Amino acid sequence: MKYHIITYGCQMNCSDSERIATVFEKVGYKKALKIDRAGLIIVNMCSVRQSAVDRIYGLIPKFNKLKTTNYKLQTILTGCILKKDRKKLAQHFDYILDIKDLSKANLEIEPRYSCFPLAYIPISTGCNYFCSYCVIPYTRGSEVCRAAEDILIEAKNLIDKGYKEIWLLGQNVNSYRNKNINFPKLLKMLNNIPGNFWIRFTSPQPRDFSNELIEIMTECEKISPYLNLPVQSGDNEILKKMNRNYKIEEYRELVKKIRKKIPDITLSTDVIVGFPGETKTQFKNTVNLLKEIKYDMAYISQYSVRPGTAAAKMEDNVPKPEKKERERILTEILKQTALDKNKTFIGVIVEVLPLKWNDDFIIAKSFHYKTVKFKSPKDIIGKFVKIKVINALSWGLQGQSLKKVPISNLI
Numbered sequence: 001m002k003y004h005i006i007t008y009g010c011q012m013n014c015s016d017s018e019r020i021a022t023v024f025e026k027v028g029y030k031k032a033l034k035i036d037r038a039g040l041i042i043v044n045m046c047s048v049r050q051s052a053v054d055r056i057y058g059l060i061p062k063f064n065k066l067k068t069t070n071y072k073l074q075t076i077l078t079g080c081i082l083k084k085d086r087k088k089l090a091q092h093f094d095y096i097l098d099i100k101d102l103s104k105a106n107l108e109i110e111p112r113y114s115c116f117p118l119a120y121i122p123i124s125t126g127c128n129y130f131c132s133y134c135v136i137p138y139t140r141g142s143e144v145c146r147a148a149e150d151i152l153i154e155a156k157n158l159i160d161k162g163y164k165e166i167w168l169l170g171q172n173v174n175s176y177r178n179k180n181i182n183f184p185k186l187l188k189m190l191n192n193i194p195g196n197f198w199i200r201f202t203s204p205q206p207r208d209f210s211n212e213l214i215e216i217m218t219e220c221e222k223i224s225p226y227l228n229l230p231v232q233s234g235d236n237e238i239l240k241k242m243n244r245n246y247k248i249e250e251y252r253e254l255v256k257k258i259r260k261k262i263p264d265i266t267l268s269t270d271v272i273v274g275f276p277g278e279t280k281t282q283f284k285n286t287v288n289l290l291k292e293i294k295y296d297m298a299y300i301s302q303y304s305v306r307p308g309t310a311a312a313k314m315e316d317n318v319p320k321p322e323k324k325e326r327e328r329i330l331t332e333i334l335k336q337t338a339l340d341k342n343k344t345f346i347g348v349i350v351e352v353l354p355l356k357w358n359d360d361f362i363i364a365k366s367f368h369y370k371t372v373k374f375k376s377p378k379d380i381i382g383k384f385v386k387i388k389v390i391n392a393l394s395w396g397l398q399g400q401s402l403k404k405v406p407i408s409n410l411i
């Protein structure tokens, strides 16, 4: 019997899918590369935006067609499923697996890693905060943290197998605590594992970002100088309505502290435009924040109602074209700030980790989490190499491979 998994959404869903694959392979299933070769299709869905949910409804005609030629085909739906969609979607899938139970059990499963030389390690799942727009506390439940020993064993095994980039995942990754080990301590323990590898993590919550964490990031040479620090809005009233539990002044202060200790940090953020009641003046505060902070990257989304959340009770009164326009305005600012940041790398020799090969070009990530494209044969995938940055674009860098570079030239 062959299975095929379709995954939507964040890195946590990708990690869940890797662990689901292990379970099916342990009971004898083999992976089908093409959907029409599978006897079992598992869909791992995301409900963060309505457009993500619409994709699942879009798959149903395809599955029905496949069932006309393969009447034994079974379909399973899992992932972040809202109550409202669950009932409707249950009519079109053979089984629904609850991610709340699955993700807790999943933390204990050794996954079938699918992104060599990069590996995701979930360190926690669920969330105890109730940001008013967010479905996670409803779909994944309250926060559960894995034992630090298990995380360390998983990381050591990965490094022994040649993995070079370890991503620690959690919905609110920096609130991790297991017994007396908090997130900074866990990072330090991982950093002490011998070997040549990088550590990244996502996504931290600004309200839990401690001085201890900044210190550890500064001290530990394997921790990437990259942070996605979600701000969501630059306006205090909107932040309050979002239940984010910080003021924009505190966020600014945090960025200042981080940049003081790690001046070359790559900083990205998440922003929601058109939140219920967001006025033009309130949006202007977000515009000003983006201009001031000068992010390297931002994931900007138009607000969409998520049934069952607190924000769903608020009037979704920013018209769609206005949301689109606000997204465009922020994207224009971002294009410029990202380009300015990327230009600072021109002429610099950086170490990169090649991840993919596409039409003679390698797509790699630098320690600073910059996407770098350069011409090279395929066989360097998974090996750290030094390249010279020769050009900068808003969304990445172009490089040239080098042969011998003195170590002192590396940044």
Ligand code: SF4
Pocket (backbone or CB within 6 Å): 127, 128, 129, 130, 131, 134, 135, 136, 137, 171, 172, 205
């Ligand atoms: S902290 Fe993150 S996961 Fe938790 S409710 Fe807020 S947005 Fe959702």
